[in-house]
Amino acid sequence: MRLLVAAVLSVLLVTGCSREVTLDASSDQAIRDSVLAMSYSMPATEFAQLDRAVSYFILRGDITAQTMLQHEIYEDELLAQDIITIADLDGMTASQIVQRYRLRSGD
Numbered sequence: 001m002r003l004l005v006a007a008v009l010s011v012l013l014v015t016g017c018s019r020e021v022t023l024d025a026s027s028d029q030a031i032r033d034s035v036l037a038m039s040y041s042m043p044a045t046e047f048a049q050l051d052r053a054v055s056y057f058i059l060r061g062d063i064t065a066q067t068m069l070q071h072e073i074y075e076d077e078l079l080a081q082d083i084i085t086i087a088d089l090d091g092m093t094a095s096q097i098v099q100r101y102r103l104r105s106g107d
Contacts, residue, residue: 023054023097025090031058038094050094053101057086 021037024030035054039047084104089097 020093022091022093023086023089025087031086042094046094046098049098049101053098054086054089056101056105057084057089057097060085 021034021041023038024034031054035050038050042050084100089100092100
């Protein structure tokens with residue numbers, strides 16, 4: 001019985017610790033910290049793709065905010081344009097963010 005309990009605890013510990021890091025888009029610092037945490041588990045070439053993707057979605061958000069102010073576009077009109085910003089990626093893994101970037105940017 002003790003062996004069974006030890007085996008179950010070991011499996012839970014390993015699966016709990018192997019969870020992929022996700023993006024925390026709650027603040028600028030949280031974005032930086034979560035992207036840095038993601039970088040520890042990927043090769044430099046993959047991190048370059050993630051960095052490009054995150055930059056793209058951050059820039060998209062900045063451009064969207066400027067456009068809204070300059071052209072008096074309201075949020076409901078913006079939603080109709082289906083624009084994705086960094087906040088929309090909250091909770092996604094690195095591979096999900098890069099995949100979304102590829103779909104949006106045509107890269």
